[in-house]
Amino acid sequence: MKSLLIVCDGMGDRLTNGKTPLEAAKTPNMDYLAKEGICGIMDTVGTGVRPGSDTSHLSLFGYDPFEVYTGRGPFEAHGAGLELKKGDIAFRANFASLKDGMIVDRRAGRDEEGLDELSKELQDLEFDGVKVLFKRCKGHRAVVVLRGKDLSCAVSETDPEEVGVVPNRSKPLDKDPKSVRTAQVLNKFTEKAREILDKSAANKKRIAKGKFPANIVLARGCGMEPSIQSFEERYGIKAACVSATSLIMGVCKSLGMEVIEVPEANGHVDSNIGKKADAAIKALEKYDFVFLHIKGTDEASHDGNFAAKTAMLERVDKEVIGPILKKVDLKNTTIALTADHSTPLRLKQHSADPVPLVIFGDVRTDDVTKYSERTCAKGGLLRICGRNLMGIILDLGGKSKLFGA
Ligand code: ZN
Ligand code: ZN
Numbered sequence: 446m447k448s449l450l451i452v453c454d455g456m457g458d459r460l461t462n463g464k465t466p467l468e469a470a471k472t473p474n475m476d477y478l479a480k481e482g483i484c485g486i487m488d489t490v491g492t493g494v495r496p497g498s499d500t501s502h503l504s505l506f507g508y509d510p511f512e513v514y515t516g517r518g519p520f521e522a523h524g525a526g527l528e529l530k531k532g533d534i535a536f537r538a539n540f541a542s543l544k545d546g547m548i549v550d551r552r553a554g555r556d557e558e559g560l561d562e563l564s565k566e567l568q569d570l571e572f573d574g575v576k577v578l579f580k581r582c583k584g585h586r587a588v589v590v591l592r593g594k595d596l597s598c599a600v601s602e603t604d605p606e607e608v609g610v611v612p613n614r615s616k617p618l619d620k621d622p623k624s625v626r627t628a629q630v631l632n633k634f635t636e637k638a639r640e641i642l643d644k645s646a647a648n649k650k651r652i653a654k655g656k657f658p659a660n661i662v663l664a665r666g667c668g669m670e671p672s673i674q675s676f677e678e679r680y681g682i683k684a685a686c687v688s689a690t691s692l693i694m695g696v697c698k699s700l701g702m703e704v705i706e707v708p709e710a711n712g713h714v715d716s717n718i719g720k721k722a723d724a725a726i727k728a729l730e731k732y733d734f735v736f737l738h739i740k741g742t743d744e745a746s747h748d749g750n751f752a753a754k755t756a757m758l759e760r761v762d763k764e765v766i767g768p769i770l771k772k773v774d775l776k777n778t779t780i781a782l783t784a785d786h787s788t789p790l791r792l793k794q795h796s797a798d799p800v801p802l803v804i805f806g807d808v809r810t811d812d813v814t815k816y817s818e819r820t821c822a823k824g825g826l827l828r829i830c831g832r833n834l835m836g837i838i839l840d841l842g843g844k845s846k847l848f849g850a
Contacts, residue, residue, distance in 0.1 A: 446806075446842035447778045448734045449725065449769070450834075452505065453761055454498060454690075455743030457787030457800035457818055461751050466790070467801065467817040469751075470758040474766035475803070475816035478782055482805035484813040485826025487834065488797070489786055495797045498743070501785035502696045506736075507680075507835035508673065515598055516668020517692065522588040524695030525580045529670040534591040534598055534627060536664035541585075541604075541612075542657035543639070548608050552585040554657035559647030560585070563659055566641050572633040573626065579662075582691055589664050591630055596669070597623035603635050604663035612661060631664060638662045675701030676734075680835070682844060685728045687721050688712075688738035697736065714741040714757050719764040726772050733844070739765065746788030754790060779806035779841045781834065782816070799828060806841050 458465045467475075488494065489501040490510060499520050500510035518535030529535065540560060542550040553560075564581040571577065575593030582588060599618040605611075615631040617624035642648055642660040652658050676684045678701075686697035687705050689712035694704045707724050709717035718739055725737040739761055745753035769780065782805075787798035801821035803813075811825035822828070829837075839845045 446844070447729050447732075448838050448842050449729060449737065449773065449778055449780045450505070450734070450838065451737045451739070451765065451780070451782045452502070452785050453739045453742040453758070453782075454785055455746045455788030455795065456758070456784035457798055458746065458754070459787070459789040459791060459796075459798060461790055465818050466751060466754040466758055468819070470755045470762070472758060472762040472816060474762045474770055475782065476814060477770065478766065478780065478803045478805045479816040479820065480814045481810060482803045483808040483811055483826055484801070484803045484816070484821040484824025486799040486818065486822045486828050487783060487802045487831055488799050488828065489831035491830065493797050495795050496786045497795065498690075498785050499692055499696055501831065502693060504831035505783075505785060505834055506676065506700060507832055508700075509832065513671050513673050515671050517666035518588065518668035519670045520668070520692050520695030520699060521582070521666065522580070522590055522695065523698040524691030524693075525582045525588050527578060527580050527588065527590060529590065530592065531670055531672050532596065533670040534596045535668055535670065536589045536602075536631075537666040538587040538589045538662050538664045539585050539604065540587065540659035541661050541663045542659065543612070543661045546611055548605070548610060548612060548661070548663075550657045551604070551606070551608060551663065553659035555585060556651070556656050557584060558654075558656065559645075559651055560659060562647040563642055563645055566645055567638055567662070570634060570637060572630045572637070575630045577634050585659070587662065589634065589662065591627065595623045596627045596630075597621055598627075598667045598669045599624040600628040600631060600667060602665040602667065603631065604665040606665070612663060635662060635664070673699060677701055680734075680839060680844070682733035683731075684734040684736065685732040686736045686738065687725045687728065688736075688740075689716060689721070690738060690740045693738050702736070703732065712740040712744075714745055714753055716741055718760060719768065722765040722768050726769060729773060729778065737765070742784070743788050746790055747793050749790050749793045751790055779804065779838055781805075781838055783834075802826060802829070802834070804837065804841065808841060
């Protein structure tokens with residue numbers, strides 16, 4: 446038996462004019478899964494806990510985020526393709542623009558000109574015996590990794606997350622000498638980077654063209670590379686991930702999953718999700734467990750765009766679930782469809798509302814015939830916690846271990 450877990454990021458919602466986007470959307474294929482499967486609702490991290498996408502995915506994969514999660518940075522670094530070592534400190538970073546000491550644009554005008562060149566100039570820096578690894582990601586984004594002895598994540602961020610202010614100096618958040626040392630190293634890096642970027646020909650070119658300079662690196666989202674048991678060690682199965690979102694790819698990489706990249710996919714509402722479905726279907730030939738992540742639903746939710754979210758759900762139904770129902774060996778595959786959290790349109794941010802869940806396979810069915818938050822709440826799975834999902838999926842796939850004699 447194979448397993449396919451499909452997560453539509455931020456899919457769960459509340460009511461807009463009496464309906465959730467899932468209720469308003471035409472989703473015949475999802476409804477088929479609901480009719481032939483078993484439904485429920487799920488608190489991905491815990492009841493009343495408002496999850497981030499990283500903590501919720503850890504939980505969906507059966508890990509306790511309260512135990513293993515230290516911050517977003519390491520997952521972004523994994524997503525960017527950096528190999529981290531235990532004890533490394535990682536930050537998400539932005540190229541930003543500074544004028545007269547003030548931040549004038551946090552994203553360097555979202556202009557990528559010269560950023561590769563500037564990234565090259567930030568390689569091989571070292572302060573107080575701590576190596577700094579710098580890697581550019583998509584757009585204005587990057588990751589900064591500190592590698593050395595006696596580092597700590599209890600330091601404040603250099604990114605004030607607003608414009609018209611001076612950049613923050615990192616401060617230790619406790620009295621531990623490790624935190625003092627880490628804040629010092631981050632400040633030394635920030636100052637040195639500023640000096641290098643200011644002098645760079647790439648920035649002179651940008652300024653000559655009237656563009657914002659990319660003359661400072663702002664860091665946030667600190668996390669220490671955790672020691673997490675790999676997915677294969679934990680469950681004894683080989684797993685692959687299909688996602689276009691670096692944070693989610695990073696979570697999967699840190700669990701030792703194979704990450705399959707689909708060049709046509711971009712993680713937005715206009716992503717080529719059909720190609721992702723194809724990649725997931727193909728991956729099922731080789732892997733026991735395939736995880737397919739779709740981001741567009743969350744993007745539309747953060748924009749508060751009902752029409753875009755509904756349209757995205759209809760696209761997922763037609764371009765992802767439809768082909769999966771046609772092409773996957775349904776007799777030998779357990780399929781679960783859910784979200785990592787709700788992102789209600791009205792809030793434009795994540796909420797603790799439980800998400801809908803359907804599991805299709807060799808299951809006891811229930812009376813639910815439509816896939817949505819409210820109909821799934823009447824299903825046979827009732828209300829479960831995200832950390833229990835893997836156990837259910839593995840058991841249905843005949844891959845659970847007997848507890849007791
Ligand atoms: Zn999410
Ligand atoms: Zn989100």
